[in-house]
Amino acid sequence: MLKEALIEKLDYEELSNCMRCGFCQPACPTFRETGYEAASPRGRIALMKAVADGVMQPDQDFVDQMNLCLGCRACEPVCPAGVPYGQLIEQTREAIEEVQEHPTWVKAVRKVAFTHLFPRQDRMYRLGSMLRFYQRSGIQKAVRKLGVLRILPKQMGEMEAIMPEASGRGIREFLGATVIPAVGERKRRVGMFHGCIMDVLFSETNLNTVRLLTEAGCEVVIAQGQVCCGALHAHSGEREEARNLARKNIEAFTKAGVDVIVSNAGGCGAMLQEYNHLLENDPQWHESAKWFSSRVKDISELLVELVEPDAWAGLPESKRVTYQSSCHLRNGMKVTKEPVNLLQSIPNATYVPLREGDRCCGSAGIYNLVQPEMAGNLLDEKMGHVAATQADILVTSNPGCLLQMKAGIKRAGLEGQMEAVHIVDLLAGARRKNGTSSDLQA
Ligand code: SF4
Numbered sequence: 001m002l003k004e005a006l007i008e009k010l011d012y013e014e015l016s017n018c019m020r021c022g023f024c025q026p027a028c029p030t031f032r033e034t035g036y037e038a039a040s041p042r043g044r045i046a047l048m049k050a051v052a053d054g055v056m057q058p059d060q061d062f063v064d065q066m067n068l069c070l071g072c073r074a075c076e077p078v079c080p081a082g083v084p085y086g087q088l089i090e091q092t093r094e095a096i097e098e099v100q101e102h103p104t105w106v107k108a109v110r111k112v113a114f115t116h117l118f119p120r121q122d123r124m125y126r127l128g129s130m131l132r133f134y135q136r137s138g139i140q141k142a143v144r145k146l147g148v149l150r151i152l153p154k155q156m157g158e159m160e161a162i163m164p165e166a167s168g169r170g171i172r173e174f175l176g177a178t179v180i181p182a183v184g185e186r187k188r189r190v191g192m193f194h195g196c197i198m199d200v201l202f203s204e205t206n207l208n209t210v211r212l213l214t215e216a217g218c219e220v221v222i223a224q225g226q227v228c229c230g231a232l233h234a235h236s237g238e239r240e241e242a243r244n245l246a247r248k249n250i251e252a253f254t255k256a257g258v259d260v261i262v263s264n265a266g267g268c269g270a271m272l273q274e275y276n277h278l279l280e281n282d283p284q285w286h287e288s289a290k291w292f293s294s295r296v297k298d299i300s301e302l303l304v305e306l307v308e309p310d311a312w313a314g315l316p317e318s319k320r321v322t323y324q325s326s327c328h329l330r331n332g333m334k335v336t337k338e339p340v341n342l343l344q345s346i347p348n349a350t351y352v353p354l355r356e357g358d359r360c361c362g363s364a365g366i367y368n369l370v371q372p373e374m375a376g377n378l379l380d381e382k383m384g385h386v387a388a389t390q391a392d393i394l395v396t397s398n399p400g401c402l403l404q405m406k407a408g409i410k411r412a413g414l415e416g417q418m419e420a421v422h423i424v425d426l427l428a429g430a431r432r433k434n435g436t437s438s439d440l441q442a
């Protein structure tokens, strides 16, 4: 029964900390779109508490409101009581998942994705090889020409159209090494979290991450045995599998003996920082989870710390750049100023602030696929603000946001005028001044 599962999973003390002030309402995209109390953080917390207090039976409307939440956590930084809403919604989704009866095909897709694919990086690389073959063999061109993609849901077709070139090899295979020395004096020994999707669809960004880190004085360790961070699992109610992945990552990075664990994806970094909460009821792993989480940083934090602002050589030509921040980087990792500081230090880049750049773009993991209407509305709103900046480059710091921004540029007819770029790739194009460049090649 869902009610019992919710009572067992929900942190009642945190639920009770909500004082119903409503400060979170204006920050919530689903409340802004619908105007419904039940589609707001305060409303969802009230629903959770009503179930936990035994005054309400959770029905399909309850489940729908929980599923409509983006999990963007924009409600957290504005909450005066410090309610950890992200944890509450994940606990709720875990309970829902435990009792929900999916149709057979949904069960099969979830099983393949969450158990057999994302946790197995070797299989992710094999998928990358197949995608690469599809993209390079002419099949993709034929499929597009014949209009086969029209049978897919609109959002999936849009994603296929902006899919970057896949790779069947990860960063470790590209470099042929697991430890890459610092350029010049070693300042830190850094463990690089390469991600599951990042290492297949954004392998060039991962390579640029190593270049930037080594040039900043970091010895980079690509810890062996690391796996997917578990964010997609946790956000989809598969917390037990997320815990299994967390244990593997903790083991891999502990063995690597690093000072810092660096991520170049806001969604992954925020999840890695949550391992201490995820494993708080596991006495065997909790201490090492705390060690692990306390060492996780976003690459922008490390670059601001280690690179003098006047050390960047600059972009080859003058460009206007704007920044759409990743929700989990901003609201989860609390990294807000560093990416902007970096963009402002690049010669030849004119930083233009994006109105409501702190609002979710609608990507939110697989939200744009499972809640296409709300995601589409949020994206259209976002692209209106993006177009107003008249920027040449739209910078993001998470792979899901990057794909969503590429889709948005296409959808808004801005192709040819603007490109979406990961901050790491932009910085790699503004390489450091003489004497500090790494000569790493794939
Ligand atoms: S996580 Fe985002 S969508 Fe969900 S309640 Fe909070 S602000 Fe609203």
Ligand code: SF4
Binding pocket: 017, 018, 019, 020, 021, 022, 023, 024, 025, 041, 042, 045, 075, 078, 079, 080, 081, 082, 083
């Ligand atoms: S801001 Fe915090 S305390 Fe106030 S209603 Fe929202 S969740 Fe509750």
